[in-house]
Amino acid sequence: KETRSKMPKYPGLERWILVEKMGDGAFSNVYRARDSTGQYEQVAIKVVRKFEMNSNQSDHLHPSVKKVPKAAERANILKEVQIMRNLDHPNIVKLIDFSESRQYYYIVLELCPGGELFHQIVRLTYFSEDLSRHVILQVAQAIEYLHETSGVVHRDIKPENILFYPCPFVPSQNPKPQQPGDEEKEDEGEFTAGIGSGGIGKIKIADFGLSKVIWDSQTMTPCGTVGYTAPEIVKDERYSKSVDMWAMGCVLYTLLCGFPPFYDESIQVLTEKVARGQYTFLSPWWDDISKSAQDLISHLLTVDPEKRYTIKEFLNHPWIRQTDEETTAAA
Ligand code: ADP
Numbered sequence: 001k002e003t004r005s006k007m008p009k010y011p012g013l014e015r016w017i018l019v020e021k022m023g024d025g026a027f028s029n030v031y032r033a034r035d036s037t038g039q040y041e042q043v044a045i046k047v048v049r050k051f052e053m054n055s056n057q058s059d060h061l062h063p064s065v066k067k068v069p070k071a072a073e074r075a076n077i078l079k080e081v082q083i084m085r086n087l088d089h090p091n092i093v094k095l096i097d098f099s100e101s102r103q104y105y106y107i108v109l110e111l112c113p114g115g116e117l118f119h120q121i122v123r124l125t126y127f128s129e130d131l132s133r134h135v136i137l138q139v140a141q142a143i144e145y146l147h148e149t150s151g152v153v154h155r156d157i158k159p160e161n162i163l164f165y166p167c168p169f170v171p172s173q174n175p176k177p178q179q180p181g182d183e184e185k186e187d188e189g190e191f192t193a194g195i196g197s198g199g200i201g202k203i204k205i206a207d208f209g210l211s212k213v214i215w216d217s218q219t220m221t222p223c224g225t226v227g228y229t230a231p232e233i234v235k236d237e238r239y240s241k242s243v244d245m246w247a248m249g250c251v252l253y254t255l256l257c258g259f260p261p262f263y264d265e266s267i268q269v270l271t272e273k274v275a276r277g278q279y280t281f282l283s284p285w286w287d288d289i290s291k292s293a294q295d296l297i298s299h300l301l302t303v304d305p306e307k308r309y310t311i312k313e314f315l316n317h318p319w320i321r322q323t324d325e326e327t328t329a330a331a
C-alpha cells in the first residue's frame with residue numbers, strides 16, 4: 001500500500017490529505033483522502049488529467065503541440081459534475097466539491113470504503129438470491145430516482161460502478177501474513193452474511209461520466225421547447241431509459257451465477273449475441289436458482305426496448321417484492 005509521503009501533490013488540492021490510490025484509469029486517478037478542515041472524515045477524489053499526452057512519436061515536436069487539450073473531455077467532466085450536483089439519493093454517491101487547476105479537474109466525492117461490487121463478485125464467486133435482491137433493489141431505487149424524479153439516464157451501470165458503503169466485510173480475527181508481491185490484496189476479512197442493518201450494508205451508484213439528462217414530459221428537464229420536439233426524439237428519449245434496465249438485467253444475472261449473460265472472446269461474435277439477445281440460463285449453474293429470478297431477468301434482457309421492463313415494472317415483480325423468508329421457504 002502506498003504511504004502518505006509517496007502521494008503526489010496536486011496544486012489547489014491542499015485541503016485534502018491523500019491517503020491511498022483506490023483506482024486508476026487512462027485519464028483519472030481516484031484517491032482516498034482525509035479532510036484537513038475536519039468537516040468530512042474521509043472522501044474519494046477523482047483526479048482527471050486535462051491533457052492527453054501524445055505518444056513518443058511526437059517527441060521531436062515543440063512541447064506545446066504535444067499537449068492535446070480535450071475540449072470534449074472538458075464538456076463531459078462539466079456535464080458529469082452538473083448532473084451529480086442535482087442528485088440527492090441514499091444510493092447515489094454524493095458530489096462534495098469540484099475544482100480545477102491548470103492541469104487537472106478534481107471531483108471530490110462521498111467515499112464508499114467497501115469498493116466495487118465487481119470485486120465482491122470475484123471474491124464470493126456468486127451471491128445468494130437474498131443477497132442479490134438486497135443489492136439489485138438498492139440499484140433499482142437509485143435508478144427509479146434517476147428515471148422518475150431526475151430525468152437522468154446513467155448509461156454505464158455495471159459492477160465496477162456499483163460501490164459498497166461501508167465495507168461489507170468485518171476484518172478477520174487472524175489476518176493471514178502477507179505474501180511478497182501480494183500488495184494488492186487487502187485482508188480478506190470475513191463475510192458478514194447478515195443482510196439487515198450493519199450487515200452487507202448499503203450500495204451506491206457512481207460514475208456519471210456517460211450520463212445524460214433526458215427529455216421527460218413529467219419532469220420537464222432542460223429540453224424546454226417540448227412542443228417542437230420531433231416524435232422520434234421523444235421516442236428515443238423514452239427508450240434511452242431502457243438501456244439502464246438492460247444493464248440491470250446483466251448485473252442481476254452476473255450476481256446470481258458469477259458470470260455475465262453475454263460473453264465471447266471475439267468482440268464480433270459477442271456483439272452479435274447481444275444484438276440477438278442470445279443468452280441462456282446455463283446448467284448446472286442456474287439449476288438451483290428460482291424460476292422467478294429467471295423470469296425477472298428475461299423481462300430485462302428483452303431485445304425490444306418497448307417490451308423490456310421499466311423500473312416500475314421491475315419493482316413490482318414478485319421476485320423483488322418477496323421477502324427473504326419467502327425465498328428460504330421456497331428453497
Ligand atoms: P471512470 O470514469 O474512470 O470509470 P469512476 O468514477 O468509475 O471513473 O471511478 C473509477 C473507480 O474508482 C471506480 O470503479 C471505483 O473503484 C473507484 N471509485 C470511484 N468513486 C469512488 C468513491 N466515491 N468511493 C470509492 N471508490 C470510488
Ligand code: MG
Nearest residue numbers: 160161206207
Ligand atoms: Mg467507472
